[in-house]
Amino acid sequence: MKDSDTICAIATGMGQSAIGIIRISGDEAIEKADRIFRGKRKLSEMDSFTAAFGSIYDGNRKMDEVIALVMRGPHTYTTEDTVELDCHGGPLVMRRVVELLIKEGIRPAEPGEFTKRAFLGGRIDMTEAEAVMDVISAENDMALASSLEQLSGSLRDKTVSLRDRILHETAFIESAIDDPENYSLDGYSEKLDEIIEGLYEEINALISTGDEGRIIREGIRTAIVGRPNVGKSSIMNMLTGTDRAIVTDIEGTTRDTLEEYINLGGITLKLIDTAGIRDTEDVVEKIGVDRAIESMEAADLIMLVLDSSESLTDNDKELIRRLHNRKYIILINKSDLEPKIDMSELNELSNVLLISAKSGQGLDDIRNTVREMFFKNEIDFNNQLYITNARHRAALVRAAESLGRVRESIGAGVGEDFFTIDMMAAYESLGEIIGETLEDDLADKIFREFCMGK
Numbered sequence: 001m002k003d004s005d006t007i008c009a010i011a012t013g014m015g016q017s018a019i020g021i022i023r024i025s026g027d028e029a030i031e032k033a034d035r036i037f038r039g040k041r042k043l044s045e046m047d048s049f050t051a052a053f054g055s056i057y058d059g060n061r062k063m064d065e066v067i068a069l070v071m072r073g074p075h076t077y078t079t080e081d082t083v084e085l086d087c088h089g090g091p092l093v094m095r096r097v098v099e100l101l102i103k104e105g106i107r108p109a110e111p112g113e114f115t116k117r118a119f120l121g122g123r124i125d126m127t128e129a130e131a132v133m134d135v136i137s138a139e140n141d142m143a144l145a146s147s148l149e150q151l152s153g154s155l156r157d158k159t160v161s162l163r164d165r166i167l168h169e170t171a172f173i174e175s176a177i178d179d180p181e182n183y184s185l186d187g188y189s190e191k192l193d194e195i196i197e198g199l200y201e202e203i204n205a206l207i208s209t210g211d212e213g214r215i216i217r218e219g220i221r222t223a224i225v226g227r228p229n230v231g232k233s234s235i236m237n238m239l240t241g242t243d244r245a246i247v248t249d250i251e252g253t254t255r256d257t258l259e260e261y262i263n264l265g266g267i268t269l270k271l272i273d274t275a276g277i278r279d280t281e282d283v284v285e286k287i288g289v290d291r292a293i294e295s296m297e298a299a300d301l302i303m304l305v306l307d308s309s310e311s312l313t314d315n316d317k318e319l320i321r322r323l324h325n326r327k328y329i330i331l332i333n334k335s336d337l338e339p340k341i342d343m344s345e346l347n348e349l350s351n352v353l354l355i356s357a358k359s360g361q362g363l364d365d366i367r368n369t370v371r372e373m374f375f376k377n378e379i380d381f382n383n384q385l386y387i388t389n390a391r392h393r394a395a396l397v398r399a400a401e402s403l404g405r406v407r408e409s410i411g412a413g414v415g416e417d418f419f420t421i422d423m424m425a426a427y428e429s430l431g432e433i434i435g436e437t438l439e440d441d442l443a444d445k446i447f448r449e450f451c452m453g454k
Contacts, residue, residue, distance in 0.1 A: 010098060011023040017089030018089050022084070035104050037056060043083065052067070053065075064096075070083055127150055127153075128156060133454070143216050143268065146386050158385060166424075170420050170423045185416050207396050221301070223292075225274050225305070226305035230276070232276070232305050235305060306332050308333060312341060334356060391446075399426040406426075
C-alpha cells in the first residue's frame, strides 16, 4: 500500500440512514469517479467545490442516485483531489458503490488514512490530527470544547513557540563557539539560566493541567463504596437513570465491580459500583471486597454511602478514615426513613449530602458538588490550554527533564557547548508533540486508532 494510491471509504455510520457519504481521495479520484458517475456534466469538467446530481452505474445497471461533490487539491482536507458521493444511506447500496470503486482500481482506505494524508500534506500537525479523533469521541461539552480548541491549533502554536525559543538560544551558543570574534558568551550563562527557567515553568504549567485534562477527556473515576446493603447499587441506578445494577435486600448481592459512564451536568463520570466492604469468609465475596478497595484507591472521587436509618458501624468508621487526603462525597442515603445516624459524628467532614436513592432526592446536590470539587472556576478554553493526551504529557515531561539538566549544568559551571545537548533533547521531545520528530511506526499507530473513513 502506498500513500500515493487513490483511496475510498464510507465516511458515515453503517446503520440505515437517509444519506451515506463515500469519500474518494487521490490523484485519480475525479477521473475514476467519472467512470461510474453519470450526470449532465462530467466531474472532470466541474469547478472545485461544486456539486452535481446524477446516478452511479455499473455498466448499464443503475446502482443509486447521488449528489457528487468535487474538491480539487491542495485546498481539501487531504490536500489531494477529493470526491464525495452522497448516496442513499442503506448499508447494501453503500457497499455496492464501494465495491464498484474498488473494481475501478481504487484502494479501500485504512482507518485514519484520510487524516494521515492531511498530516503528510502539511495541512495539519499531529496535535490537530489527534484532536480530530477527540472531537469525534467527545462525550461531554468540556471534552468537545477542549478538543475544538486543540483542533484550532492552540497546542501547536504553544509548542512551536517553545521550540523556537530553545532553537534560538541553541543557535546563538553554536554561533558563539564557531565565531567568538562576533558573538560573545561573556555573562551569557546567567541570561540563559533565566530563559531556561521561564521555559521550564511554562512547560510544567502545561504538565500540571494533565490531571484535569484527563478528567475532561476520560471522565472522573468515581468509586461508589460502603458496607453491604446501604444502597450503593440503588445510587448507581439513580445516577444512570436505569436499572443497571441488581438491587435486593440481601447483603452481598454485588460481588464484583460494575462500571458505567454517565454525563452529569456536562461532566463525564466513570461510575464504579463496588461490592459491600466488610470482613467475610466467603471466598468469592472477599475477592469482590478486595476489588472494591482497589477501585477506591485508584479513584479520582470516592462516593461513600452511609445508611441514615442505622448508626455508624465500625466498618463505616474505617471507610471514613480511608477518605483522608482524598476527594470524596459522603452520601447519607435513605433520608426518607426515620434517621438513626448521629450526624454530630460527621461534623468535621465536608461534602456530606442527604439523599434518597429511592425518590431521587439529592441528585442536583451531587451534580453541583462534583462540579465545585473538580472545576471550581468555569473553564474558559480561550484562555486555558489543557493537556488531555497522555502522549503529549509524556513528551512535555521529557522536555522539562532535559531543561532541568541544562539548569543543573549552568549551576555546575560547565562549558556552554554542553548546554546544547540537553537543549536539543528538549527541542526533539517537543517536536514529538506536533509530529516533527515523531517516528513513523508511532505515527502509524496513532492513525490506526482512528475510525474508518476519517
